[in-house]
Amino acid sequence: MGLIELLAVSIALGSDAFSVAICIGMGGATPPQKLRLAAGFGSFQFLMPIVGIISGNALGHIFGHVAAYIGGALLISLGALMIIRTIRSGFHCPPFDHSSVLSLIAVSVGVSIDALAVGLGIGLSQVREVFTTCSVIGVTAFAMTTAGFEIGERVGKLVQNRSALLGGLILVAIGLRIIIKA
Numbered sequence: 001m002g003l004i005e006l007l008a009v010s011i012a013l014g015s016d017a018f019s020v021a022i023c024i025g026m027g028g029a030t031p032p033q034k035l036r037l038a039a040g041f042g043s044f045q046f047l048m049p050i051v052g053i054i055s056g057n058a059l060g061h062i063f064g065h066v067a068a069y070i071g072g073a074l075l076i077s078l079g080a081l082m083i084i085r086t087i088r089s090g091f092h093c094p095p096f097d098h099s100s101v102l103s104l105i106a107v108s109v110g111v112s113i114d115a116l117a118v119g120l121g122i123g124l125s126q127v128r129e130v131f132t133t134c135s136v137i138g139v140t141a142f143a144m145t146t147a148g149f150e151i152g153e154r155v156g157k158l159v160q161n162r163s164a165l166l167g168g169l170i171l172v173a174i175g176l177r178i179i180i181k182a
Contacts, residue, residue, distance in 0.1 A: 006137075007140070008170050009118060010140035012079070012118075012168070012174070013045060013049075013114060013137055013140070013141065014045065014140045014143075014144035014145070015082075015168075015170075016110075016111040017041040017141045017144055018147065019148070020041075020107065020145075021034075021038070021146070021148025022149075022151050024152060025148060025149040025150065025152020027152075029149065034146070037104065037107075039142065040105070041141050041145045042138045042141045042145065044108040045111075045138045046134050046138025047112075047134075048116040049116065049119030049134045049137055050134050052115070052120035052121075056119060056120040056121060068179070068181070071120070071122065071123075072121070072175040072177075074117055075121045075172070076179075078117045078118065078168075078175075079169065082165070082171065083172075086168065087165070114171075118171070119134075121178070
């Protein structure tokens, strides 16, 4: 995976965190709550693909050449699910209670579960730079979350969850590219 593809995947994965941050920014959050959420989202976006990549790498050895097709199909499916979920929600922000660690973990897992699946797809493609790949994904999610808070406070009503729609389209495109290159 090249740098452009890695950045595109990172942005696509960060789009859920970005959307949630916009919604939270619209509702208001204190600076410590924002930092805690951005750190939580970034950390889970870093850790989930590691698990997926390691699992995908092991499965890649088992499935051989077919693994790239499976990984591409997984990314396409995940992107399609993001698109469908965004459209079904009517682009509305769900309420969020950021007063407990449990809710932080729950929402962090929620915005990062796609990173696990993407990590699996990437691992099936035999990515070697796991730490670098996952660091870029985590830092991007942190930065997008931070930006989302600021946008949410200013113009969130215009953007809302539409960034998740774009993220889904990016994942579909990258999945198609993996299949075409296989």
